[in-house]
Amino acid sequence: MSTTIVADELHTVPSNSSLPTYSSATGIELADISPSTSSDSSPAPPAYDQTTTVTPQDTEAVPSSDGGPEPSSPGDFFTPTVHLQIETTxxxxxxxxxxTRPDPIAIYxxxxxxxxxxxxxxxxxxxxSRNDGSCHLLRGDDASQTPVCTTLYRFGPGKPPIFRPSQALAPFHVPTPPASSGSSSTEVSLQEEENGHREVDVSAADLQIVSKSLTSRTQILKTPVGTFQWRYATRKERATVPGADQLLVCELVQTVALAxxxxxxENETRIAQFVRGKETRTRGTGRTTAGNGGxxxxxxxxxxxxxxxxxxxxEVLVVASCVCMLKKEVDRRRMQQMVILAAGASGGA
Structure with missing residues (x-):
């Protein structure tokens, strides 16, 4: 067996090489640093205000009629997750x-x-029927045509519309009491409303939408899932929504305790808005049309x-109450037309 020896190659250093030269240095003793010396020598930090508020550029506080800030604006917390197109002339x-004709109102x-x-x-x-504003709200893909909510209108003052949600919706489920021979059912069928026009019985599960005041168009709806209010937006609020000639706002009203x-x-949080403009309103209708789609x-x-x-x-309640707001617009338009005709008739006489 042969043995191979690997030796490191030695590099010789020239004899005439010299070490690098260094300059002479003088020792410097550092002074002790005390807290007082540090605070005096370092610059003071800049002064800041106690509170600084950063407001997005697209959000503006809109004063309301009573002098306070508007409950909500589209740029604050409103981020729509569901978009629907309501089609009605x-x-x-x-x-x-x-x-108006009892044409079906399709919602896509x-x-x-x-x-x-x-x-x-x-x-x-x-x-x-044509002479009755009461209606059923159905799901478009439901072959059985079972109403998810029924809106009932009663004749006479002091009788606001009634929403009767389906018992299939869990928050509105009310245990049915045992039926007796002398009691009549409170269920309203399509045939009964078309033929009988009987007085509607108000049950415990019914929800009434009422005006906030005699002179206000704002409507209040109290439900098991919260209190909602529909109102017409101000001009400044409409300006924050692109393409909105008319703007209806639905808010969740919550009562909170102060310190x-x-x-x-009351705190109002926007949960829905109904926009009508050139690109969103029902075709064939205009800005002066009452109760048109959007x-x-x-x-x-x-x-x-x-x-x-x-x-x-x-979602069902917001859709049903939005259709109800459009119905109220049509009723106001009919009242205005009656006043104009009555004024014209009295002037001609």
Whole structure:
């Protein structure tokens, strides 16, 4: 066996090489640093205000009629998660003060900013007759045509419209008492309303939408899932929504206790808005049309994780109450037309 020895190669250093030269240095003793010396020598930090508020540029506090800030604005917390297109022609100014035809009101899902009239509607509102504003709200894909909510209108002052949600919606489920031979059912069928026009019995599950005051168009709806209010937006609020000639706002009203617990205040959070403009209103209608269709936007994220079906219930109530607001616009238009005709008749006499 041969042995191989590997030796490191030695590098010789020239004898004439010299070490590098260094300059002489003088020792310097550092002075002790004390807290007082440090604070005196370092510059003072800049002065700041105690509170600094950063406001987004697209958000503006809009004063309300009572001098306080407007409850909500589209740029604050409103992020729509559901978009619906409500298609109805409403009532024109140049028309007789008669009831509109009981045409079905189709409500379509809007996806990626577009919708098709040939698609299956998400909801359909069916009126009982021309002389009756009561209607059923159905799901467009439900072959059984079971109403998810029924809106009932009663004749006479002091009788606001009634919403009768389906018992299939969990938040509105009320145990049915045992039927007796002498009691009559409170269920309202389509045939009864068309033929009998009987007085509607108000049950415990019925929800009434009432005016905030005699001179206000704001409507209040108290439900098991919260209190909602529909109101007409101010001019400044409309300016924050692109393409909105008319803007209806639906807010969730919550009562909160102030510091100390002795006083309370109401907080309004926008959960829906109904926009009508050149690109969103029903074709063939204009800015002066009453009760015409438009784009309904909902923000139901606060209920998306609920286990009792609140998200579905809120969507149904918002859609039904929005259709009710359009019905009220038509009623006001008919009243205005009657006043004009009466004034013309008295002037001609």
């Amino acid at each position: 409403g009532k024109q100014w140049l028309s007789l003060p008669l009831g 899902h809007v996806e990626a900013g577009s919708w098709s009239a040939e698609s299956v509607p998400a909801y359909v509102s069916l009126r009982f 100390g617990g002795k006083k309370t205040e 784009r309904l936007m909902l923000d139901v994220m606060r209920w998306v994780d609920s286990k009792d079906g609140r998200r579905e219930a809120v």
